[in-house]
Amino acid sequence: MFLAHTKASTYLVELAKLISNKGVPAHEDTIQVALYPYGTGNDTCNQGTFEIDFNDHAPAGLKGQQITVFSLVPMIGCPPVAVSTGVKVSEKFRKLGIGHLMNEMRLDIAKQWGYSLVLCTDREDNVAQQAVLKKNGWKKLDGFVNPVNKKTVALHSVVPKKGKYELGFKLP
Ligand SMILES: CC(C)(COP(=O)(O)OP(=O)(O)OC[C@H]1O[C@@H](n2cnc3c(N)ncnc32)[C@H](O)[C@@H]1OP(=O)(O)O)[C@@H](O)C(=O)NCCC(=O)NCCS
Secondary structure (H helix, E strand, C coil), rough: CCEECCCCCCHHHHHHHHCCCCCCCCCCHHHHEEEEEEECCCCCCCEEEEEECCCCCCCCCCCCCCEEEEEEEEEEEEEEEEEEEEEEECCCHHHCCCCHHHHHHHHHHHCCCCCCEEEEEEEEHHHHHHHHHHHHEEEEEEHHHHCCCCCCCEEEEEEECCCCCCCCCCCC
């Protein structure tokens, strides 16, 4: 489902600015937010994958391009806890500050969806994601070695809070 704007989304305005800094023309109105909800399709929902793409009004060559994607899901058996997973910024748009901005937006969404705590894991050699987590108030809780690839993984948590910007769209 596409999330229609109810008012200006200052997250998307900021996102467009970050992309424009790279010389790629972007505007809030040429970016769309889609939510692929999980679960039963009831009119309340607090889980799913968010995908932010250039829409059909974007200049040719950008139409349909994915900018970023992430998912929030409740922990089985403890629904006030969200797991943040599947975070990705498309390669072309990395190192522009989008990782930081989307982390803030994600925690804003988690707060609005009523979660009390958000968990995530990341590999300790993922310098970019470690920087995002550090700057956005996440605490390292524990770590382990993934038995499959032998990489060290850290488990982090944060209490979600309203960010600096407005979502500008209604969450289901
Ligand atoms: C992790 C990821 C989401 C970060 O997105 P991004 O938009 O590039 O991040 P930002 O531009 O906001 O940068 C965040 C910080 O990391 C730093 N950084 C970004 N890429 C870096 C790199 N390749 N090497 C070193 N530092 C890097 C930035 O300089 C910035 O540092 P700062 O806080 O000191 O300013 C993105 O790299 C990505 O999608 N990676 C692949 C998927 C992934 O690893 N997901 C996370 C799984 S837990």
